Amino acid sequence: MEQMVVKVADGRSAGVDGFDAFVAARGDALWRSAWLLTGDRQLAEDLVQTALAKSWRAWTRVGPDSYEAYVRRVLFTTYISWWRRKWRGERPTAELPERTTTTVDTDARNDLVAALADLPRGQKAVVVLRYFEDLTEQQTADVLGINVGTVKSQCSRALTALRSSPHLRREDNDDE
16 A cells, blocks of 8 residues: 655655654543533544545645644534434444543533533533633634624523533532
C-alpha cells in the first residue's frame, strides 16, 4: 500500500503521519465531546470513528492550522445528522456485571449526562463546545456553522434549562 504524504506550509509532512499524530494527541478530547453529546460510550466511539473517517478524505485539503476545527465540525455535523435520522442503534438493556472502581463521582456524572440528554441537540452542542471544550463564542459558531448571536441565545436557553433540571438539583445542606 502506498503511503500518502503531503508537504504543508512549514515544510513538515502531513498525511498519514500528521493524521496519526493528530488522532493520538486529540482523540481523547474528541471522544469526550462525543460522549457528552451521545451519553453512550460505544456510540461516542462510533461517532469519533465516523468523524475521523470523513475527515481523512479531506485531510490533505485542510491546512494544519485548521485540523482541529475541521474534525470538530465534522463530529458535530455527523452527530446532528444521526439525530435527524432518529436511529439510535443498539442500546444495552442492563449493566455489565464487571465494573471498575474509580474515584469519579459517577452519580454526578450520570446526572449531568441525563440533564444534557434533555436538551435539544443544538443547545447540547453549544454547551459541550463552550463549557466542556472551552471554545469561545466565535469558535463555537464556526464549528457549528451558525451565527454568534445564535450561540449566545442557545447557550442562554440551555443554561436556564440546566439550572431548572431535576437531574441536577441537590439538597444544599442535609444538616439543616
